[in-house]
Amino acid sequence: MNTLIKTKIALLAGASLFMVACNTTHNNAATTTSSNPYAKQVDSILNLMTLEEKIGQLNLPSSGDITTGQAKSSNIAEKIAEGKVGGLFNIKTVKKIRDVQRVAVEESRLKIPLLFGMDVIHGYESTFPIPLGLSSSWDMEMIQKTAQIAAQEASADGINWTFSPMVDISRDPRWGRVSEGSGEDPYLGSLIAAAMVKGYQGDDLTANNTILACVKHMALYGAPEAGRDYNTVDMSDIRMYNEYLPPYKAAVDAGVRSVMAAFNEIHGVPSTGNKWLLTELLRDDWGFDGFVVTDYTGINEMVDHGMGDLQQVSALALNAGVDMDMVGEGFLTTLAKSIEEGKVTMEALDTAVRRLLTAKYELGLFDDPYKYCDLERPAKEVFSDEHRAYARKVGAESMVLLKNDNNLLPLKKEGTIGLIGPLANTAVNMAGTWSVATKQDKSNPLLDGLKTVVGDKAKVLYAKGSNVDYDLEFEQRITMFGKAIPRDGRTDKQLLNEALQVAAKSDVIVAALGEPAELSGESSSVTSLQIPQVQKDLLNALLKTGKPVVLVLFTGRPLAIVEENENVPAILNVWFPGSEAGLAISDVLFGDVNPSGKLTATWPMNVGQVPIFYNHKNTGRPLGNKEGKFEKFRSNYLDVRNEPLYPFGYGLSYSTFEYSNLKLSSNTLSENGSIEVTVDVTNSGDYDGKEVVQLYIRDLVGTVTRPVRELKNFNKIALTKGETKTVLFTISEEDLKFYNSELNFVAEPGEFEVYVGTDSNASLMASFELIK
Numbered sequence: 045m046n047t048l049i050k051t052k053i054a055l056l057a058g059a060s061l062f063m064v065a066c067n068t069t070h071n072n073a074a075t076t077t078s079s080n081p082y083a084k085q086v087d088s089i090l091n092l093m094t095l096e097e098k099i100g101q102l103n104l105p106s107s108g109d110i111t112t113g114q115a116k117s118s119n120i121a122e123k124i125a126e127g128k129v130g131g132l133f134n135i136k137t138v139k140k141i142r143d144v145q146r147v148a149v150e151e152s153r154l155k156i157p158l159l160f161g162m163d164v165i166h167g168y169e170s171t172f173p174i175p176l177g178l179s180s181s182w183d184m185e186m187i188q189k190t191a192q193i194a195a196q197e198a199s200a201d202g203i204n205w206t207f208s209p210m211v212d213i214s215r216d217p218r219w220g221r222v223s224e225g226s227g228e229d230p231y232l233g234s235l236i237a238a239a240m241v242k243g244y245q246g247d248d249l250t251a252n253n254t255i256l257a258c259v260k261h262m263a264l265y266g267a268p269e270a271g272r273d274y275n276t277v278d279m280s281d282i283r284m285y286n287e288y289l290p291p292y293k294a295a296v297d298a299g300v301r302s303v304m305a306a307f308n309e310i311h312g313v314p315s316t317g318n319k320w321l322l323t324e325l326l327r328d329d330w331g332f333d334g335f336v337v338t339d340y341t342g343i344n345e346m347v348d349h350g351m352g353d354l355q356q357v358s359a360l361a362l363n364a365g366v367d368m369d370m371v372g373e374g375f376l377t378t379l380a381k382s383i384e385e386g387k388v389t390m391e392a393l394d395t396a397v398r399r400l401l402t403a404k405y406e407l408g409l410f411d412d413p414y415k416y417c418d419l420e421r422p423a424k425e426v427f428s429d430e431h432r433a434y435a436r437k438v439g440a441e442s443m444v445l446l447k448n449d450n451n452l453l454p455l456k457k458e459g460t461i462g463l464i465g466p467l468a469n470t471a472v473n474m475a476g477t478w479s480v481a482t483k484q485d486k487s488n489p490l491l492d493g494l495k496t497v498v499g500d501k502a503k504v505l506y507a508k509g510s511n512v513d514y515d516l517e518f519e520q521r522i523t524m525f526g527k528a529i530p531r532d533g534r535t536d537k538q539l540l541n542e543a544l545q546v547a548a549k550s551d552v553i554v555a556a557l558g559e560p561a562e563l564s565g566e567s568s569s570v571t572s573l574q575i576p577q578v579q580k581d582l583l584n585a586l587l588k589t590g591k592p593v594v595l596v597l598f599t600g601r602p603l604a605i606v607e608e609n610e611n612v613p614a615i616l617n618v619w620f621p622g623s624e625a626g627l628a629i630s631d632v633l634f635g636d637v638n639p640s641g642k643l644t645a646t647w648p649m650n651v652g653q654v655p656i657f658y659n660h661k662n663t664g665r666p667l668g669n670k671e672g673k674f675e676k677f678r679s680n681y682l683d684v685r686n687e688p689l690y691p692f693g694y695g696l697s698y699s700t701f702e703y704s705n706l707k708l709s710s711n712t713l714s715e716n717g718s719i720e721v722t723v724d725v726t727n728s729g730d731y732d733g734k735e736v737v738q739l740y741i742r743d744l745v746g747t748v749t750r751p752v753r754e755l756k757n758f759n760k761i762a763l764t765k766g767e768t769k770t771v772l773f774t775i776s777e778e779d780l781k782f783y784n785s786e787l788n789f790v791a792e793p794g795e796f797e798v799y800v801g802t803d804s805n806a807s808l809m810a811s812f813e814l815i816k
């Protein structure tokens with residue numbers, strides 16, 4: 045059993061305060077800057093601290109008396125009393141946190157309060173859709189509000205620091221953690237990063253319902269070779285700066301107060317020990333002045349990366365710019381020696397300590413270490429009806445309608461509905477991956493939601509239909525952390541027969557299939573993007589009945605569902621919608637909510653196309669035909685066309701939207717000037733609905749090659765049926781900037797094309813010239 049699993053189990057089991065610790069400091073760089081309003085107070089504490097106490101501040105154990113990756117846990121309470129712990133993470137409930145904080149502020153010599161961190165990734169107990177789903181809403185206000193609600197609930201339960209937002213751009217659905225990010229686009233990803241930071245931190249960190257955010261994983265963690273988690277990343281600077289770094293920077297610009305170093309290497313040096321990354325780029329170029337924490341045993345893992353022994357890698361991390369050591373105890377056990385031997389300076393250690401103490405001042409913990417420990421708050425503020433109602437709304441907004449032949453959807457609340465599939469009645473899977481605080485068993489499964497929403501207007505029949513997979517061992521690997529879908533005692537044939545009996549009695553079949561929650565997330569990489577075969581067989585058998593079939597697809601990643609797209613008349617991709625999943629899905633199935641989600645990651649035709657993304661380069665040999673037919677000696681495949689199954693930005697509605705009248709206010713753009721882009725969008729269908737109007741720009745000629753198009757703006761609008769709205773965008777030189785081969789951020793004069801439409805294939809086009 046690996047470290048993370050153990051941690052999570054400890055957490056879910058209501059782990060005690062006893063656990064592991066570890067810590068780090070950071071290198072040179074001025075600390076007592078005049079911009080730090082707490083500089084004086086921080087220094088007065090620093091002056092009182094022993095070397096051991098300083099190192100202790102940089103130590104971040106996880107809760108639970110557990111063994112971690114490469115380090116051994118030990119009695120945490122004792123360490124806290126000795127001043128050897130700066131913070132603790134993944135400990136749940138305000139009561140336990142209050143007890144632990146008491147040890148720090150009553151039993152330790154200097155009474156320095158602790159930080160309490162947690163992976164509050166997409167909600168706390170009221171859980172919102174997985175981040176990839178949330179991003180599909182393209183609704184920044186809503187995303188920010190989900191983070192604000194998460195902060196309110198977490199802070200009510202004692203937490204003052206979340207390890208979110210996760211902003212790793214990824215173009216590789218094999219990587220399980222695509223579920224945790226916002227997809228493939230740097231522009232959209234940056235807006236979401238900023239919205240989440242603002243949601244968590246609010247305007248005032250000293251309030252008791254705002255918490256520290258931590259942008260992760262710095263950097264490029266979403267681009268591991270072969271999509272395998274924790275694998276090597278090797279990337280050109282120009283790609284890094286233009287395509288992968290922007291969301292981290294956006295979080296820094298939005299004021300994020302902490303940053304988590306990634307597991308992967310960059311330029312051949314693990315992020316955790318990478319001074320260029322954590323000091324030169326992050327602090328010197330971007331101006332970040334918060335603190336940097338490692339990922340789980342990130343320092344210790346540098347031993348396996350081949351960077352030296354524990355003392356060497358701990359010194360490397362501190363000198364690179366790491367301030368806090370998560371779990372591995374490299375700092376705790378080796379920094380004193382490194383200082384003695386001159387491998388780390390006292391100044392570097394002090395710098396890191398100052399950063400940690402400053403964060404605690406910023407949170408107001410020195411004024412009141414129990415400010416997040418009001419025992420009365422959880423009952424009122426956590427998992428409240430209001431938050432759950434919001435989770436239901438957000439769940440519905442994140443869903444993406446992938447196909448809807450002959451308007452099979454929305455369904456009518458009448459007749460008999462056959463709900464079939466292994467994901468139809470599993471509460472514990474509805475919150476999706478990385479939902480450590482969720483109330484798993486209180487989540488609303490589809491079967492319950494469906495029954496509630498149809499009431500007595502229709503009859504709902506249910507059959508499980510199949511297990512998750514034919515292969516029991518694989519099934520066990522993908523249904524962990526208490527998210528099992530119990531293996532059925534019946535044979536595959538018996539399960540199928542029952543499903544066919546239900547189908548025979550039904551007017552319409554809703555097939556709830558796909559991935560269970562832990563088939564995506566950390567350490568959940570795959571080499572096949574198919575729905576498990578047993579479920580495909582079930583689906584085909586249901587289709588053969590001739591009854592109308594709606595596929596409700598659960599997934600944490602883009603899937604290659606070519607066959608399903610061909611054969612199933614309606615496909616609603618629901619991701620993992622969160623605590624109110626069943627209700628949210630039913631709201632969409634019956635048209636109480638018209639779906640408006642749009643994909644934020646490209647869905648491939650097959651796994652061999654990966655990595656596939658819309659903002660690719662043209663190459664010197666692009667295809668010459670629009671239909672995507674094979675051409676010899678052109679950049680394409682013999683066996684599959686270049687186009688994806690569903691492009692970035694794609695998503696249907698029960699209504700239809702027409703675009704016309706694309707106009708630019710001018711055909712030239714001068715420095716400091718702007719161009720107005722207008723387009724008419726008409727709801728030409730039979731339902732009121734929402735549409736994400738997307739604007740892409742192509743830079744036709746550059747000193748370096750430029751992508752075939754890039755998202756530069758969008759607007760999610762509501763249109764009643766028959767309504768037309770004119771949507772206005774403004775383009776300025778800033779929108780045309782990119783990092784050139786000297787890594788200068790510039791806009792180069794020349795021709796640009798503007799595309800506006802419903803997805804990244806938008807074809808309405810106008811052009812202009814940038815004159816400088």
Ligand code: BGC
Nearest residue numbers: 048134163207260339340566
């Ligand atoms: C993950 C991080 C997470 C940390 C603490 C690591 O395994 O990579 O995203 O914040 O654990 O739980």
